[in-house]
Amino acid sequence: MSGESSLPCHVAIIMDGNGRWARQRGLSRLEGHRAGAKNVRRVVNAFADHGVKYLTLFAFSTENWSRPQKEVEGLLGLLSESIDKETQFFHRANIKLRHVGEVDRLPLELQRKVKAAIELTKDNTGMILCLAFDYGSRSEIVDAVRCIKEGNVSTGDINEAMFSGYLGTQGIPDPDLVIRTGGEMRLSNFLLWQAAYSELYFTPVLWPDFSEKEIDKALLDYRQRQRRFGSL
Ligand code: IPE
Numbered sequence: 001m002s003g004e005s006s007l008p009c010h011v012a013i014i015m016d017g018n019g020r021w022a023r024q025r026g027l028s029r030l031e032g033h034r035a036g037a038k039n040v041r042r043v044v045n046a047f048a049d050h051g052v053k054y055l056t057l058f059a060f061s062t063e064n065w066s067r068p069q070k071e072v073e074g075l076l077g078l079l080s081e082s083i084d085k086e087t088q089f090f091h092r093a094n095i096k097l098r099h100v101g102e103v104d105r106l107p108l109e110l111q112r113k114v115k116a117a118i119e120l121t122k123d124n125t126g127m128i129l130c131l132a133f134d135y136g137s138r139s140e141i142v143d144a145v146r147c148i149k150e151g152n153v154s155t156g157d158i159n160e161a162m163f164s165g166y167l168g169t170q171g172i173p174d175p176d177l178v179i180r181t182g183g184e185m186r187l188s189n190f191l192l193w194q195a196a197y198s199e200l201y202f203t204p205v206l207w208p209d210f211s212e213k214e215i216d217k218a219l220l221d222y223r224q225r226q227r228r229f230g231s232l
């Protein structure tokens with residue numbers, strides 16, 4: 001498969017740079033995360049308006065548990081607040097919510113909220129918004145292996161397509177475009193399997209500043225890529 005790429009079907013974003021955004025303003029890291037959470041609605045709207053079918057947002061990695069307890073608690077609190085604030089808005093916009101990552105390590109009340117938001121929006125037919133929270137690609141892959149082993153799948157039946165079906169992203173096409181804000185050029189354990197052939201876009205813009213204009217720039221850059229998938 002080769003040729004011009006136009007609009008990505010699936011965009012996945014590593015929302016990085018909240019801490020530096022706050023530091024530049026003499027604010028606490030949590031204020032940065034608050035500004036970052038506020039930016040989610042603007043970005044979701046913009047991608048939905050562009051007609052992107054799947055949007056995955058990396059909000060909290062399995063490795064982020066190692067941050068100071070106060071910051072972790074603040075992030076969990078913000079997720080909880082965001083679900084309260086944004087779920088009705090997403091629902092009215094016909095957006096279907098999904099979650100990838102562990103759910104059982106989250107506080108029980110938060111688990112309940114995540115499940116309720118997914119249930120409420122499950123029949124929506126617009127954009128699919130996948131929230132990667134307590135997500136880590138390596139542990140997702142190891143879990144898939146464990147599941148396959150426990151299911152006594154015969155080795156002859158193991159292949160790439162079936163393996164994808166054991167991942168948290170089951171049923172979601174691989175991302176066409178992975179965006180990372182905040183200037184770092186790494187994947188930080190995000191969608192390692194799924195991003196095998198994704199186009200990567202790194203921008204120094206910090207997540208709370210990632211605006212419609214920046215989104216247009218990323219999509220324009222994507223349109224100029226030529227995807228070859230190993231072919232000519
Ligand atoms: C991204 O912002 C949010 C999470 C990782 C939870 P950071 O908190 O990593 O911000 P920087 O990288 O310190 O600026």
Ligand code: IPE
Pocket residue numbers: 014015016058059060061064184186188
């Ligand atoms: C990646 O950002 C995770 C999220 C944005 C949720 P980090 O700030 O945790 O990544 P590193 O530590 O710089 O690699």
Ligand code: MG
Pocket residue numbers: 016017182
């Ligand atoms: Mg960071």
